[in-house]
Amino acid sequence: MKSSNLTVQQKEEFFQFLRFRSISTQAKHDADTRACAAWLRDKLESIGLESFLKETGGHPVVFARTPRDPGKRTVLIYGHYDVQPPDPLDEWKSDPFEPEERDGKVYARGASDNKGQIYAHIAGVADTLARDGQLPVNLLFLIEGEEEIGSPSLPGFLRENQELLHCDVVVLSDTGMVAHGVPTLAYALRGVAALECVVRGPSHDLHSGIYGGAVMNPISAAARLIASLHGEDGKVQIEHFYDRVQPLADWEREESLAAPCGEAEILAQTGAPSLFGEQGYNVLERIGARPTAEVNGIGGGYQGEGTKTVLPKEAFFKLTFRLVSNQSSQEILELAEKHLREHCPPGVTLEIRRGHSGEPYFVDPHNSDVEAACRALKDTFGKKVCRMREGGSIPILLEFREILGVNCLLLALASPDCNAHSPNESFPLENLEKGILLNQFVLFELAQTVYRGDVPWGLLNRNVGAC
Numbered sequence: 394m395k396s397s398n399l400t401v402q403q404k405e406e407f408f409q410f411l412r413f414r415s416i417s418t419q420a421k422h423d424a425d426t427r428a429c430a431a432w433l434r435d436k437l438e439s440i441g442l443e444s445f446l447k448e449t450g451g452h453p454v455v456f457a458r459t460p461r462d463p464g465k466r467t468v469l470i471y472g473h474y475d476v477q478p479p480d481p482l483d484e485w486k487s488d489p490f491e492p493e494e495r496d497g498k499v500y501a502r503g504a505s506d507n508k509g510q511i512y513a514h515i516a517g518v519a520d521t522l523a524r525d526g527q528l529p530v531n532l533l534f535l536i537e538g539e540e541e542i543g544s545p546s547l548p549g550f551l552r553e554n555q556e557l558l559h560c561d562v563v564v565l566s567d568t569g570m571v572a573h574g575v576p577t578l579a580y581a582l583r584g585v586a587a588l589e590c591v592v593r594g595p596s597h598d599l600h601s602g603i604y605g606g607a608v609m610n611p612i613s614a615a616a617r618l619i620a621s622l623h624g625e626d627g628k629v630q631i632e633h634f635y636d637r638v639q640p641l642a643d644w645e646r647e648e649s650l651a652a653p654c655g656e657a658e659i660l661a662q663t664g665a666p667s668l669f670g671e672q673g674y675n676v677l678e679r680i681g682a683r684p685t686a687e688v689n690g691i692g693g694g695y696q697g698e699g700t701k702t703v704l705p706k707e708a709f710f711k712l713t714f715r716l717v718s719n720q721s722s723q724e725i726l727e728l729a730e731k732h733l734r735e736h737c738p739p740g741v742t743l744e745i746r747r748g749h750s751g752e753p754y755f756v757d758p759h760n761s762d763v764e765a766a767c768r769a770l771k772d773t774f775g776k777k778v779c780r781m782r783e784g785g786s787i788p789i790l791l792e793f794r795e796i797l798g799v800n801c802l803l804l805a806l807a808s809p810d811c812n813a814h815s816p817n818e819s820f821p822l823e824n825l826e827k828g829i830l831l832n833q834f835v836l837f838e839l840a841q842t843v844y845r846g847d848v849p850w851g852l853l854n855r856n857v858g859a860c
């Protein structure tokens with residue numbers, strides 16, 4: 394494995410950043426989350442930016458800026474310093490909050506989602522400032538602490554600080570590379586909409602011999618509801634679910650088939666015995682370009698050792714839907730609720746609670762800023778850029794467009810085997826080095842770019858400017 398060109402200081406700082414238990418969903422870690430934000434603020438100040446901790450009512454936002462030169466374009470770099478819980482802990486080979494380097498990768502919770510990328514951007518800016526004394530653009534950093542819980546405070550923060558955040562374009566690196574070493578630009582992200590369902594039957598747990606057969610079992614009812622969501626062909630069976638989904642352009646279908654990631658790679662990454670998905674679409678399309686319904690959790694009844702003949706009084710399940718451009722989370726939740734109520738068997742009641750949601754994101758892959766980002770990716774990695782639709786979600790992106798009026802450029806830096814949200818998350822030091830370079834190339838390219846506006850929707854089916 395190639396040894397890295399990072400300095401001892403860079404590595405040590407990256408490790409410090411990773412040691413904070415900035416788990417946004419757990420209140421017991423609020424002080425750690427705030428300490429992480431304060432560390433970032435101090436780091437940004439130490440490289441010469443004016444830096445602040447901004448209160449939001451939730452976890453604070455870290456904001457930093459260069460002086461504004463009216464002759465330069467303004468770029469906002471967005472990221473998040475919060476991380477997912479590390480559970481299940483016993484599956485980690487090393488402590489999730491004591492970073493360890495093995496085979497050229499740093500293992501820690503948050504290493505690739507999203508601390509490695511943020512540190513790369515900061516180190517890139519530090520290198521440019523140390524070398525040139527200035528940046529080619531006016532730069533803003535906006536690093537939030539609530540992305541992993543759906544960014545509840547950020548829309549309000551954007552609305553209240555529009556002048557402070559005024560910019561030409563947003564850059565982020567919180568998506569995945571299609572294959573190791575392959576520069577990847579995501580031009581679409583799926584949205585997400587969550588539901589929790591509780592199925593209630595008898596008033597108390599019953600003896601399944603004394604009453605079984607006469608009373609609807611809430612777990613069976615939950616299983617029937619879950620099974621009603623999909624057909625044998627992998628399609629979601631909710632009426633009108635696909636009504637707003639737009640067909641893929643020919644060039645998108647061709648590029649997704651030619652991408653260096655297909656069924657074999659996804660089989661290897663997932664460890665599943667075989668793949669399953671919506672008929673008529675290849676594996677990358679199923680992940681990035683088609684909407685889905687997933688069960689994320691299910692429970693009820695006896696979970697302990699051995700047998701217990703119980704007919705439980707209730708069961709629950711948790712669902713999320715991933716949405717693609719033109720679908721709306723509220724509309725999909727309404728359709729899903731209607732479907733579940735209509736399919737709920739008699740003998741139980743169904744309570745449905747809505748969870749957080751976020752809209753899908755799409756940026757015209759032919760606009761001049763996206764092309765500038767593609768040139769930066771190509772120069773950094775020395776290879777043709779793969780443009781793709783991503784399966785994951787970053788709900789705040791649509792709000793950057795709707796509130797600040799700007800597009801987001803999604804530069805991938807996480808490797809396919811990064812284990813984001815899973816045990817043994819890692820970030821290759823090579824990607825950290827490349828990220829530092831990428832930051833410099835992208836700011837340089839965006840500084841030279843005159844934004845020509847988006848290509849009208851009707852023209853999107855042609856493929857111009859492939860990089």
Ligand code: BES
Binds near residue numbers: 582
């Ligand atoms: N970095 C991810 C999003 C992501 C991952 C995009 C991989 C593309 C490829 C982000 O931190 C994340 O996990 N988002 C959540 C959003 C949810 C908590 C609202 C997601 O996608 O589940």
Ligand code: ZN
Binds near residue numbers: 477506541813814
């Ligand atoms: Zn995440």
